[in-house]
Amino acid sequence: MPYGGVMNARVRSGERRAEIVGAALEVIAERGYRGASLAAVAERVGLTQQGLLHYFPTKDALLVAVLQERDRWDAVPDTQWRVDLLASLVEYNAMRPAIIQTFSALLGESVTEGHPARSYFTERYARVRESMATVLRAEYGDRLPNGLTPERTAPLLVAVMDGLQYQWLLDPESVDMPGAFRDFLRLLGEPAA
Amino acid sequence: MPYGGVMNARVRSGERRAEIVGAALEVIAERGYRGASLAAVAERVGLTQQGLLHYFPTKDALLVAVLQERDRWDAVPDTQWRVDLLASLVEYNAMRPAIIQTFSALLGESVTEGHPARSYFTERYARVRESMATVLRAEYGDRLPNGLTPERTAPLLVAVMDGLQYQWLLDPESVDMPGAFRDFLRLLGEPAA
DNA sequence: TCCGCTACCTGTAGAGTGGTAGGTTTCGTT
DNA sequence: AACGAAACCTACCACTCTACAGGTAGCGGA
Numbered sequence: 001m002p003y004g005g006v007m008n009a010r011v012r013s014g015e016r017r018a019e020i021v022g023a024a025l026e027v028i029a030e031r032g033y034r035g036a037s038l039a040a041v042a043e044r045v046g047l048t049q050q051g052l053l054h055y056f057p058t059k060d061a062l063l064v065a066v067l068q069e070r071d072r073w074d075a076v077p078d079t080q081w082r083v084d085l086l087a088s089l090v091e092y093n094a095m096r097p098a099i100i101q102t103f104s105a106l107l108g109e110s111v112t113e114g115h116p117a118r119s120y121f122t123e124r125y126a127r128v129r130e131s132m133a134t135v136l137r138a139e140y141g142d143r144l145p146n147g148l149t150p151e152r153t154a155p156l157l158v159a160v161m162d163g164l165q166y167q168w169l170l171d172p173e174s175v176d177m178p179g180a181f182r183d184f185l186r187l188l189g190e191p192a193a
Numbered sequence: 194m195p196y197g198g199v200m201n202a203r204v205r206s207g208e209r210r211a212e213i214v215g216a217a218l219e220v221i222a223e224r225g226y227r228g229a230s231l232a233a234v235a236e237r238v239g240l241t242q243q244g245l246l247h248y249f250p251t252k253d254a255l256l257v258a259v260l261q262e263r264d265r266w267d268a269v270p271d272t273q274w275r276v277d278l279l280a281s282l283v284e285y286n287a288m289r290p291a292i293i294q295t296f297s298a299l300l301g302e303s304v305t306e307g308h309p310a311r312s313y314f315t316e317r318y319a320r321v322r323e324s325m326a327t328v329l330r331a332e333y334g335d336r337l338p339n340g341l342t343p344e345r346t347a348p349l350l351v352a353v354m355d356g357l358q359y360q361w362l363l364d365p366e367s368v369d370m371p372g373a374f375r376d377f378l379r380l381l382g383e384p385a386a
Numbered sequence: 387t388c389c390g391c392t393a394c395c396t397g398t399a400g401a402g403t404g405g406t407a408g409g410t411t412t413c414g415t416t
Numbered sequence: 417a418a419c420g421a422a423a424c425c426t427a428c429c430a431c432t433c434t435a436c437a438g439g440t441a442g443c444g445g446a
Contacts, residue, residue, distance in 0.1 A: 013422080030306045034228045038404065049404085051424050059404065101304055108301005111294055111362040113223045122363045129360075129367075145338075146379045155373050156380075159356025166355060167322075167348055169304040170315045174322075180348050186339045187349075187380045206392075230433065242434085244394050252434065 017055050019045045021065050029102040033063060033109055033117065060116050067120050070103060081135045083185060090161065091178040097169065104165050129154045139191040153188065160184045210248050212238045214258050222295040226256060226302055226310065253309050260313050263296060274328045276378060283354065284371040290362065297358050322347045332384040346381065353377045 023044035027036040038059055042052040056062040093100050110117045136150035136157070144153055160181065168177040216237035220229040231252055235245040249255040286293050303310045329343035329350070337346055353374065361370040 016423090032225070032227060032302055032305050034225060035305065037402075039402085048425065050406090050426080053405070054423065054425095057405090105301055105305050107359055108298055108304075109225055111301075111359065112225050112228065112298050118363070125360055125363060126367060146376075148376060148379070152373065152376050155357065155360055155368055156353060156377050159360060159373070160349060160352050161356070162359060163352025163354070163356035164348065166300055166304065167318055167352060170311070170318060174319060175348055180345065180352070183339075183341060183345050184349050186341070209393090231435095232433080240393095241395065243396080243436090246435070247393065247395095250435090 013055075016045075017065070020047075020052060020055055020062070021069050024062055024066050025069070025102050026098065028066065028105060029098050032105045033115075038062070063116055066102075067117060071124075080138070081131070083135060083139050083188075083191060086135075086157075086161075087178065087182050087185060090164075090181045093165070094168070094177050097172070100165055101169055104162075104169060107162070125158065128158055132157050136188075140188065141192050143189065143192045145187070145189055157184075206248075209238075210258070213240075213245060213248055213255070214262050217255055217259050218262070218295050219291065221259065221298060222291050225298045226308075231255070256309055259295075260310060264317075273331070274324070276328060276332050276381075276384060279328075279350075279354075280371065280375050280378060283357075283374045286358070287361070287370050290365070293358055294362055297355075297362060300355070318351065321351055325350050329381075333381065334385050336382065336385045338380070338382055350377075 020041065023041045024036070026044065027041050030036075031040070037049075038052055039049040041062070042049045045052075052062075056065060106117050107121055109115055110121045112118075132154040133150040136144070136153050140150065142149070144150065164175065164177045164180055168175040213234065216234045217229070219237065220234050223229075224233070230242075231245055232242040234255070235242045238245075245255075249258060299310050300314060302308055303314045305311075325347035326343040329337070329346050333343065335342070337343065357368065357370045357373055361368040
């Protein structure tokens with residue numbers, strides 16, 4: 001009864017790949033990308049390392065799939081973001097430590113030389129800052145405190161989210177991530193819209 | 194004329210160790226801790242990997258020395274911090290990408306399981322938050338916007354500093370780290386003291 | 387002058403690493 | 417029933433990594 005045999009209905013290729021990506025997310029959360037071995041990922045889905053390479057020919061290819069998965073995840077389609085939705089997002093994140101640990105670890109690694117995720121994060125942050133600026137403009141217009149513009153506020157918003165994540169991951173007991181984020185939003189004053 | 198011979202005055206053990214720690218900082222900046230090999234550090238100071246192990250018996254011991262170096266670095270003795278000094282610190286950091294890249298990479302790695310720097314960062318952030326709360330209280334008292342307390346503002350301050358560093362490291366052209374930090378300080382209003 | 391210590395070295399063990407080559411089994415289709 | 421492709425496997429290569437063992441050269445002090 002090799003390869004799982006008759007008992008397991010054969011899972012389709014797409015589902016298998018999704019399984020693998022999920023396992024990769026876990027392993028990266030535990031050990032980072034450089035520390036994650038293909039063998040460890042493979043074992044988690046009941047494959048050999050070489051069996052895994054059948055689906056993703058190189059380690060980098062697997063990473064690309066992981067990053068694409070992330071893009072799919074937070075591409076809330078059409079739904080125009082609002083600031084209070086951001087607060088909910090942070091609250092939601094606080095219930096999924098694993099996934100945010102994965103991407104916090106990746107972000108940290110990505111600043112090192114020649115890291116395969118570097119350009120991904122560079123471009124992602126450029127996009128996110130733009131997107132946040134749009135949200136802020138829609139909601140606050142130019143009524144931000146001290147003559148701040150949405151464009152200059154956006155990097156701060158992103159920085160607070162990321163920075164809080166690290167503090168929270170390191171010490172969840174001491175850091176109330178969603179509460180702190182709401183505190184920050186309150187610093188921006190009341191939305192005009 | 195082995196080991197450098199007469200030409201190089203024999204450097205004392207302490208200086209040698211300092212050289213090694215400096216090289217380790219560089220290599221960690223480039224490859225992270227897990228990605229940093231003892232051989233790479235050794236080569237940078239003209240030693241073999243085994244020669245390096247004479248000074249630091251394990252890789253973790255070297256990391257400990259690196260972290261201690263950092264503690265020495267930002268232990269501004271007695272000087273009571275002030276908020277505007279923080280702005281200067283950020284400005285200063287913006288001129289030393291290497292060192293902040295080292296510790297941003299380490300911070301990112303440290304959230305992974307069983308990382309040797311994890312407890313260091315956990316404790317460090319607890320200390321820094323406390324310290325920042327003290328600074329904020331001294332300067333703003335309870336005049337922070339929206340009834341924010343210094344204790345609740347401190348994590349935000351730290352988060353902004355860290356978060357901005359990542360954005361800046363990834364894309365220095367697009368992110369004005371010191372400017373953004375000053376923007377954040379302005380959100381806190383005018384210091385009372 | 388001898389002795390011991392520091393500062394290195396060579397050699398090597400032992401466990402992983404990503405990736406290639408080339409099989410064999412199983413399935414869906416014809 | 418035959419066939420091609422997909423889904424995995426075993427075997428292996430060429431590295432790389434940390435660390436241990438056991439040297440040797442040179443210096444400072446007795």
